[in-house]
Amino acid sequence: MITAGIDVGSLSTDAVVMQDDQVLAYVIINTGVKAQTAAGRAFGQALEQAGLTEGDVDAVIATGYGRMSVPFANSQVTEISCHGRGAAFFSPDVRTIIDIGGQDSKVIRVDAQGNVVDFLMNDKCAAGTGRFLEVMAQRLELGIEQLGQEDLQAGRAAQISSMCTVFAESEVVSLIAQGVPRPEIVRGLHHSIAERTAGLANRLGLANGVMMTGGVAKNQGVVRALSEQLGAKIAVPPEPQIVGALGAALIARRKHAQQSE
Ligand SMILES: Nc1ncnc2c1ncn2[C@@H]1O[C@H](COP(=O)(O)OP(=O)(O)OP(=O)(O)O)[C@@H](O)[C@H]1O
Numbered sequence: 344m345i346t347a348g349i350d351v352g353s354l355s356t357d358a359v360v361m362q363d364d365q366v367l368a369y370v371i372i373n374t375g376v377k378a379q380t381a382a383g384r385a386f387g388q389a390l391e392q393a394g395l396t397e398g399d400v401d402a403v404i405a406t407g408y409g410r411m412s413v414p415f416a417n418s419q420v421t422e423i424s425c426h427g428r429g430a431a432f433f434s435p436d437v438r439t440i441i442d443i444g445g446q447d448s449k450v451i452r453v454d455a456q457g458n459v460v461d462f463l464m465n466d467k468c469a470a471g472t473g474r475f476l477e478v479m480a481q482r483l484e485l486g487i488e489q490l491g492q493e494d495l496q497a498g499r500a501a502q503i504s505s506m507c508t509v510f511a512e513s514e515v516v517s518l519i520a521q522g523v524p525r526p527e528i529v530r531g532l533h534h535s536i537a538e539r540t541a542g543l544a545n546r547l548g549l550a551n552g553v554m555m556t557g558g559v560a561k562n563q564g565v566v567r568a569l570s571e572q573l574g575a576k577i578a579v580p581p582e583p584q585i586v587g588a589l590g591a592a593l594i595a596r597r598k599h600a601q602q603s604e
Pocket residue numbers: 351352353354355356407408443444445446447448472473474476477487488489556557558559560561562584
């Protein structure tokens with residue numbers, strides 16, 4: 344059975360095309376201002392990569408904040424369920440998922456099948472999210488993908504005391520002016536995100552078997568800082584940014600199989 348999952352996030356739109364348990368193709372593009380356009384483009388590109396056309400696909404599920412803007416989807420499922428199912432696909436031992444995306448962060452507890460048991464979410468402000476890191480990377484004249492490497496050069500972490508993005512940015516500006524080495528500032532920012540996320544995780548209660556998903560999991564500095572804060576090992580799947588879309592494609596298969604029974 345061929346299924347697809349489309350995750351229309353605040354920053355990235357991700358599409359995954361699967362044949363049963365196998366990923367045939369995936370695409371990550373910027374969401375931009377029109378969710379519907381991004382969804383269509385990501386799906387089209389993923390189909391092209393897989394050498395398929397829309398008619399070959401048995402079921403499509405949309406997820407993410409823009410999931411209602413995907414006219415070609417058969418149904419919509421929340422990101423929480425999709426990240427749960429997607430993470431379980433990578434490892435059946437996962438019980439706690441930490442998803443940090445562009446706009447929010449979530450901690451999700453799942454059972455062995457990837458069914459959601461409980462979750463907590465921070466979507467009140469940019470602090471502790473990918474957006475926070477994007478603002479700071481720009482201020483530090485670094486690409487978002489360079490932050491992890493920069494962190495590795497640090498001997499210690501600079502103190503960033505404000506949790507608010509706007510105030511933290513001012514702190515970064517004064518740290519630069521004081522001549523604090525850039526890697527130390529980067530590590531300080533990663534510590535700040537880790538502290539905030541660990542607070543959320545500890546409120547929910549951490550179960551062993553932790554996996555990080557979402558684009559920020561590509562930043563090894565954040566993963567390390569969070570692992571230290573939690574005192575737990577954190578697994579990162581090969582492409583953490585597509586876990587939501589992958590979970591959607593897997594849920595599409597289960598739903599479609601039930602319908603055709
Ligand atoms: N190569 C990379 N290295 C490090 N960080 C990255 C990389 N690519 C993306 N990111 C981070 O991932 C974030 C986007 O994550 P993601 O695509 O999961 O968000 P989203 O799903 O669009 O947002 P949300 O789930 O909040 O709606 C960016 O803000 C950035 O911080």
